[in-house]
Each structure stands twice: as structure tokens, then as C-alpha cells.
Amino acid sequence: AQSVTQLGSHVSVSEGALVLLRCNYSSSVPPYLFWYVQYPNQGLQLLLKYTSAATLVKGINGFEAEFKKSETSFHLTKPSAHMSDAAEYFCAVSAPPGSNYKLTFGKGTLLTVNP
Amino acid sequence: EAGVTQFPSHSVIEKGQTVTLRCDPISGHDNLYWYRRVMGKEIKFLLHFVKESKQDESGMPNNRFLAERTGGTYSTLKVQPAELEDSGVYFCASSQGHDRVKYGYTFGSGTRLTVV
Numbered sequence: 532a533q534s535v536t537q538l539g540s541h542v543s544v545s546e547g548a549l550v551l552l553r554c555n556y557s558s559s560v561p562p563y564l565f566w567y568v569q570y571p572n573q574g575l576q577l578l579l580k581y582t583s584a585a586t587l588v589k590g591i592n593g594f595e596a597e598f599k600k601s602e603t604s605f606h607l608t609k610p611s612a613h614m615s616d617a618a619e620y621f622c623a624v625s626a627p628p629g630s631n632y633k634l635t636f637g638k639g640t641l642l643t644v645n646p
Numbered sequence: 647e648a649g650v651t652q653f654p655s656h657s658v659i660e661k662g663q664t665v666t667l668r669c670d671p672i673s674g675h676d677n678l679y680w681y682r683r684v685m686g687k688e689i690k691f692l693l694h695f696v697k698e699s700k701q702d703e704s705g706m707p708n709n710r711f712l713a714e715r716t717g718g719t720y721s722t723l724k725v726q727p728a729e730l731e732d733s734g735v736y737f738c739a740s741s742q743g744h745d746r747v748k749y750g751y752t753f754g755s756g757t758r759l760t761v762v
Contacts, residue, residue, distance in 0.1 A: 535688075563747055574650065575689075575737065575753035582747050621689065632744065633702075634681075634751075636689040 533558045533624045537637035545645050550594075550609040552640045554622030557603065564605040565623040565634070566596055575621065581605060592616070617644045648672065650754035652738050658760045664726040667757045671720070671740030678721050679741070679751070680713060684734040692736075695721060696744070728761045735759070 538553040556562055566578040579590025586598040592615075596607045605622060622637040651670040659665050671678045680692040692711070693703035697718035706713070710729070715721040725732050735756040743749040 567753075572655075572755060574755045575739075575751075577750060580747065623689075633691045633694075633705075634689075635691075636681075638686070638688050 533562065533626065533635045535622050535624050535635055535637035537620075537622050537640050539640055540638060541641045541643065543643040543645060544612045546614055547611050550607070550612045550616065550642065552607040552620050552622075552642065554596075554605045554607065554637060555603050556605060556622070556624045558624055558626065560626050562624045562626065564596075564598060565625075566590065566594070566605075566607050567621045567623060567636075568618045569621065569639075570618045578607070578620075612642075612644045614644050614646065617642055650738055650740050650752050652736075652754035652757050654757060655755065656758045656760075658762060659728055661730055661761055662727045664724065665728055665759060667723045667725075667736050667759070669721045669723070669738030669740075669754060671738070672742075672752055675740035675742050675752075676718070677741040677744055678715060679739045680721070680723055681737040681739065682734050683737065683756075684731070689737065692723075725759075728759075730761050733759055733761045 534557045536555045564581040567575040568578050579588045581588050581598045589595045594609045619639045619641045621639045623634045625634050676697050678695040681689050683689040691705040694701045695715045698715050712724045735758050737756045739751040739753045741749045741751050
């Protein structure tokens, strides 16, 4: 069984400040991990994914995440927030191909960027 | 390339009524998935089609929900009769192949269902 915990349902940062969105996972098998973003009135868009290659994963729009097995974490960061980053962010986990393929999502973190 | 299209975008119905949600996947995508987000909770898997066949419907909450994908193109999700706890956002996603890492998912914008 797999699960995801996103710490903080709402994170507020100032424009130009560091963005840190936390995600911890639980998985009985080596996981694949994903971050999705949902902008208002749009669908879920893939930001980045970890698939057992490099532990530091770079995604779109300047975001990156680091897989830390010892901490069972996959936190999302961006050095400098932009107003356009305001959205809801979802961390998700799934088992590798050949097993349970379903995405298991966290509850989401709403990011607010203040001018 | 057109994305995954869902309609309606919003639906407000009374308890006991029937609602049908529709999803048009990206052309050529054999895999179609339905997910649901109830307010304040996680996005949860409902079911998965490969072409017109249901591969996994383990996430369907109860027999008031019926999903179809006739002809392997668009899919519908019918809720009959609707209950208050069915309120939420229903997402559809499609994928060319089942390996979501290699092929990825494309999600639609969702249908926000409100049952009053």
C-alpha cells in the first residue's frame, strides 16, 4: 500500500522568496514520485517525476525536487517565487511498472505568492 | 494536439437526480482514467479503461456510479441517484500507453459536481 502526506495545506511566500512544499511518502516497493500543479480552471499538469534515476529531479518552470529515501521525502523547491507560481500543488506516488500503476495523491498544497 | 476535454465544467444537481459526466481523451489514447477529489481530501482513483474495456474499477465508490466507454473513444460517468457525498471534482486523464512514466498522463480540467 502507498500513501502520500503533504505538510501544509496552504503555503504563502513573498515574490522572490524560496518556495518549499513538503511531501512524504510511504511505499512498500521502490516508488515513482510525481509533482503535479493545477492552475485555476485548468487540469493537472506534470511538473516533474522521479523514476529511480537521479535523486535530484529538475522540472518545468524552475522547480526541482530531491528524492531522499532515508527520509521518505520528495520535497518540491524553487529558489525564487514568481506571481505566476500561485496554484495548487499535488505530490503523488505510484509503484513501478508491472505492479500497481495507480497514482496515489496527497491532499494538495495551495501556494500563494504575495507581491 | 487537442487536450483531454471534460464537460460540463460545472454541474449543480439535487440529491436523487442523475448526472452524466463526459470525457473526451486525446485522440489515439487507448488508456482512460477517472479520478475524483472530494473537498478537502485527496484525488482518488476511480477506474481505468483500455479502449472500451474496464481494466480496473476498484476505486468506484458504489453501484450508483456507472462508467462506460463505448467504441473506445469518449467515456461517460453516470451517477444515479446522486447523493450529497458525491460532490467534488471529477478528473479524467488519458495516456497513449499504460506506462505512466514513459507515456505520461494528460489530465482534463475536471468537472465540478455539486449535489444539493
